[in-house]
Amino acid sequence: MKRWLIALLVLLLGRRRRRPVLDEDARLVPAGSPDRRAENVVLLLFGAATLCAIAFPVIYAWDAIPNQTQFLGLAVGLALAFVSAACIVIGKRLVVTEELEDEYGDAHPDDQEALEQLVDESGSRFTRKKLLLLAGAGAGTALGAAVITPAASLGPVFDVSSLYRTPWRRGIRLVDELGNAFRADDIEEGTFYTAYPEHADREQMGAPLVVVRLEPAELQLPESRNGWAPEGILAFSKICTHAGCAIALYRKPTFPAVQPSPALVCPCHYSTFNVATGGEVVFGPAGRPLPQLPLELSGAGELRAAGNFSGPVGPSWWGVRRHGARP
């Protein structure tokens, strides 16, 4: 470990401060003979590390490749392995080494100077310092870039309009996993259902719904949402507004008089949304209410959307409150 650190120091310091070469008697470390073969090996290893690290963003961007994850791991793993191999070669073959045993003395400015001289002279076997430095820096930069690459998947940075879009608009029927349309009679009290828009991509953030039924007398929806819950049937986005987990818990009291009010709960961080008041946050880290979807009944008693959500779906981002959900 110590030698590796010294090797790094040599690479960094060896360049900046060029001490006047002292005569042989003043040397602390015996001068080593240059070893161009070892240097070539180091250059080769740094080059291989750079190539592997560059391969990472390439594989990351290339979605069609099979076993992508394994190849990503291989790229980073090999890059790190090559860098460490290069360090080992530097430490073993290039840095002048000498075994000394010494008592710890008091700290003294001379010791500091001697240490600097030691570091300086340990690099005496390097013949192409700049090239080696460049190779090392190249490998480091490529690895750094590889590590940052996945951040590109965190979401759109400049054009966030796609985040407001949902597949719901007036008249779209609610269907179950098998594609069967939900009828109002299917929705019972005391339990919850997952619904999707008919003929739409279910993988979209705005697609899945959680549907519950309350007694119409229990509803305390805001004025602006009059008629959003026919027969007391309410539909909400199934995606939590905190971190985007699926709302999988429904807390339905058997005896509401002495038990907590009916609420949808996210299993990830226990954000709790009161269904009776239209998805208000009553507990947990969520910063926005759960978006509610207005419903209407078709002539045949089937459930249909009567518009779009009450707000943007999914976890928050900058400017999330600027617009509502859009078709």
Added chain:
Amino acid sequence: MRYALLLLAALAFVPVAAGSGTDLYGANCIECHGPQGRGIPERGPSLRGVGARAADFYLRTGYMPLGNPHDQPHRKRVQFTKRELAELVAYVASFGGGPPIPRPEPARGNLAEGQELFTEHCAGCHQIDAEGGYVTNAVAPPLDRASPVEIAEAVRTGPYLMPRFSEKQIGDDQLNSIIRYVQYAKHPDDRGGWSLGHVGPVPEGLVTWFVAVVLLIATCAVIGQRIRS
């Protein structure tokens, strides 16, 4: 004086062993659920129409009688004999309507399907290994002592804050599979690894990291040198 009051309070919740279901109801349930199971506002819900299914679940798990109606009921030792329990259940069922005690047949279920269904419907609260968890303001109990009949009753009744699941959502065959999985989860087959959390190789992988760290240190020792004195 205070001790006397405490004793009195404790006595109020000790079930009184008596003959028929009517007497048992009068001694243990009427205070909150009212005469003829009509319910008392702010104390206890009406029991009319709940049937033998709900009564059997709440009584055989020891959920009822409950000291304070504001507490979440927990599994307790049942203080009725089997006969008393049956009589009490029959009396509550006699209030009218209500479903009978289900008769699940977990042997006819499919374990793999059961795990899938449990993951989808139950694991959100009870955790995938059925060891229980939390919802806001309540505890989702562990299922390590739940019998097949109790599981079937709970799924259909939805006790306390649990949602209930109708035959449309979870068919009787599917319920058999779920019960079979819950029975399996009590003593899971931990083949191919240690039983850390019973959730497969992930925790083992974590432990492997500690092994990997030792290996890394060993590598350092091999490629490094020690000063010989």
